[in-house]
Amino acid sequence: MSCPYSSASILTNGDNAQKGEVLGAETGMLYGDYLMLEKIINAxxxxxxxxxxxxxxxxxxxxxxxxxxxxxxxxxxxxxxxxxxxxxxxxxxxxxxxxxxxxxxxxxxxxxxxxxxxxxxxxxxxxxxxxxxxxxxxxxxxxxxxxxxxxxxxxxxxxxxxxxxxxxxxxxxxxxxxxxxxxxxxxxxxxxxxxxxxxxxxxxxxxxxNFWQKFQKNVNDLLNEDENKAKALTDEFLRNYRLMDVNKRRDVYHTIFNQDAHxxxxxxxxxxxxxxxxxxxxxxxxxxxxxxxxxxxxxxxxxxxxxxxxxxxxxxxxxxxxxxxxxxxxxxxxxxxxxxxxxxxxxxxxxxxxxxxxxxxxxxxxxxxxxxxxxxxxxxxxxxxx
Missing domain, CATH: 1.20.58.480 (Methane Monooxygenase Hydroxylase; Chain G, domain 1)
Incomplete structure (x- = not known):
């Protein structure tokens, strides 16, 4: 569809056309008729x-x-x-x-x-x-x-x-x-x-x-590695905090690896x-x-x-x-x-x-x-x- 404000949809006047003549009349339909504007605007x-x-x-x-x-x-x-x-x-x-x-x-x-x-x-x-x-x-x-x-x-x-x-x-x-x-x-x-x-x-x-099996193994390996690093910490508070974090992450991953939990x-x-x-x-x-x-x-x-x-x-x-x-x-x-x-x-x-x-x-x-x-x-x- 051409631009609705093109010459094909504008009533012309002056020397170029008589009043009411439509440029591009071969299209057969005016802008307002095509969009049924009378119904919309009066609704x-x-x-x-x-x-x-x-x-x-x-x-x-x-x-x-x-x-x-x-x-x-x-x-x-x-x-x-x-x-x-x-x-x-x-x-x-x-x-x-x-x-x-x-x-x-x-x-x-x-x-x-x-x-x-x-x-x-x-x-x-x-x-x-x-x-x-x-x-x-x-x-x-x-x-x-x-x-x-x-x-x-x-x-x-x-x-x-x-x-x-x-x-x-x-x-x-x-x-x-x-x-x-x-x-x-x-x-x-x-x-x-x-x-x-x-x-x-x-x-x-x-x-x-078998992506899911490989993904589960890699997640478990990553969590085990983080757990071992946490256990090696000498600061008791930090060690317990890191271990708690690892356990929480295990619980979260359990909800996607265990179908019943999901x-x-x-x-x-x-x-x-x-x-x-x-x-x-x-x-x-x-x-x-x-x-x-x-x-x-x-x-x-x-x-x-x-x-x-x-x-x-x-x-x-x-x-x-x-x-x-x-x-x-x-x-x-x-x-x-x-x-x-x-x-x-x-x-x-x-x-x-x-x-x-x-x-x-x-x-x-x-x-x-x-x-x-x-x-x-x-x-x-x-x-x-x-």
Whole structure:
């Protein structure tokens, strides 16, 4: 599409054309028609104006939230396309760059949504109070697209704060909305598909390079070496401190080397990834300088960016709500307002929580298991089987 402000979309006048003639009319459609601007620009219905008490800032409130919903729609569009690319037995490596581009786009859009908050904050609490009663019982909790976006990314129902779980009540008996939410909860989320992808990381196979076995041995060797150094210290306080540190690190590594310990953390919501997916994520992180793992590592980084901006948006939104209505008043939809929103800042809402914690399990470069010749051949000469 050409620039919307090019000559093809501008009505001309003067000697060059009669009034109403369109340059580039062969395109067959005007800028406003293509974007359906008449519908969009006239979609702001101020309840205060309809009640003959127009409140100036209600217009800003409506515009901002409509912009949010349009961006939510774009995020959902991108997430669905990325899920399609991941939802195959073996992800086509030639599409990794496209996945990266779309993930990065989502992250940038979310950053933009965070930047919308200061615009809303140009409205004072008294300004908001002038029209707040017109909103009830409408609430941001009723944003179907935000709920779909969370579900499609991978926020699980069991990790949500328990508030108004009856969708029929929240969405006013809209059966289509309820069906869409249920579908988004049952189909594979982006998080689910990323885990399946990580589980197929080359080098995890026990009959091949067997990275996990080599990694575990090197970690144990490193901890034993640190323990021996600590025992050799003559200062009793320092010796005990270093030994305590080594034991704590052993306990931490035990949670990834022992599958039962890992799954216990998953059951408590402290981890999200499967045991095998954690192995793949750690391997990609350690060998990210290898060309085959460079783009997968960038994918993991983009996923963390998305989670980070979602968390920043939640936090900024919570602070804005507290500023506008305080911490005691109910939200417009009957929720506890600030108290409810603050509870959504916990790690239970982080979809890719485990990626943030990968640095816990890193080891010095010199202790990373070296690649075997066979593994190097697999990384650099691998071809898809027929």
């Amino acid at each position: 702001q219905r101020m309840q205060s104006a309809e009640s003959n008490r127009p409140v100036h800032d209600e217009h800003l409130f409506i515009i901002t939230h409509q912009a949010y919903e349009l961006w939510f729609k774009q995020i959902i569009f991108e997430v669905d396309s990325i899920r399609d690319l991941f939802n195959v037995y073996a992800v086509d490596e030639s599409r990794t760059l496209e996945i990266l581009k779309r993930l990065n786009r989502i992250a940038i859009i979310l950053k933009l949504l965070v930047d919308h908050i200061p615009i809303l904050e140009t409205m004072t609490p008294l300004d908001f109070m002038d029209f707040r009663d017109y909103l009830s019982p409408a609430s941001g909790f009723q944003s179907l697209q935000f709920r779909l976006m969370e579900n499609k990314l991978g926020v699980k129902q069991e990790n949500r704060v328990k508030y108004n779980q009856r969708y029929q009540d929240v969405f006013g008996g809209d059966s289509n909305a309820v069906d869409l939410i249920i579908k988004s909860e049952t189909e594979p989320s982006l998080c689910d598909l990323v885990q399946k992808w990580l589980e197929r990381t080359p080098g995890l196979e026990e009959d091949g390079f 799954e216990a953390l998953v059951s408590r919501g402290e981890r999200k990834f499967s045991y095998k997916a954690m192995q793949g994520a750690i391997m990609i992180t350690l060998y990210r300088d290898e060309p085959r793992f460079s783009q997968p590592h960038q994918v993991l980084t983009c996923l963390m960016d998305i989670d980070s901006f979602m968390t920043k948006w939640r936090y900024s939104h919570v602070m804005m709500v507290q500023r506008m209505i305080g911490s005691q008043q109910l939200g417009t939809g009957g929720s506890s307002g600030y108290q409810y929103l603050r509870s959504t800042l916990s790690d239970r809402y982080k979809v890719f929580l485990d990626l943030f914690n990968l640095s816990t399990f890193l080891i010095p470069r010199q202790n990373i298991p070296p690649l075997t010749d066979e593994m190097i051949d697999q990384l650099y000469t691998h071809r898809k089987s027929s």
